[in-house]
Amino acid sequence: MEKKKISQSVLKRLPGYLAYLKSVPDGSSAYISATALANALGMGEVQVRKDLAMVSDGGRPKIGYLRESLIDDIEQFLGYDNTTDAVLIGAGKLGQALMGYKGFEDYGLNILAAFDKNPQMDRTVEGKSVYHIDKLEAFCRKHKVLMGIITVPGEHAQEVADLLIAGGIKAIWNFAPTHLDVPRNILVQSENMAMSLAVLSVHLQAQIKEEKESGK
DSSP states (O other): OOOOOOOHHHHHHHHHHHHHHHHSOTTSOSEEOHHHHHHHHTOOHHHHHHHHHHHOOOOBTTTBEEHHHHHHHHHHHHTTTSOEEEEEEOOSHHHHHHHTOGGGGGGTEEEEEEEEOOSSOSEEETTEEEEEGGGHHHHHHHHTOOEEEEOSOHHHHHHHHHHHHHTTOOEEEEOSSSOOOOOTTSEEEEOOHHHHHHHHHHHHHHHHHHHHHHTO
């Protein structure tokens, strides 16, 4: 189907649908309805139905979606069927963990190499070459890399982002705890761990309070 423009909120929900669809046990029905998917994920049926309609035209009334076809439709929409080459900057513990994560292959992401200011350069970590950051811009241009992953401390993140943009990067996955000032045509997705922890903390406090009040 023709690829449509959808909001970031929808984009953030699609991987959740995909993960559930892939987790359905062998021997289950070949079809799944928006209602069943919504119930399994604890979401609103109307929202799920609208989201799926944005990425697949395979739904049938009273039948639902052929599960394998829906998986293919979501993966194609998200670009998981086309490998995206990326570079990672910051070969510390977090960077090394990301470099060693084999699951990225399932999402079409390939980390070509990593870069760092550490004087022990041109080494290999998790099978990936690590170069001095001075080589970053030239590497990106030579290999036409469009995505950069930032795992450096917050005080160095803007400098790294500037280097990536100078090298032709169009999208940045930012793990540094800071806001990046970039041109409007550069997409930045920040992983804010403090925000996620705050959401979890507030939820736990509310749950503990509710259990105390109910006498559990």
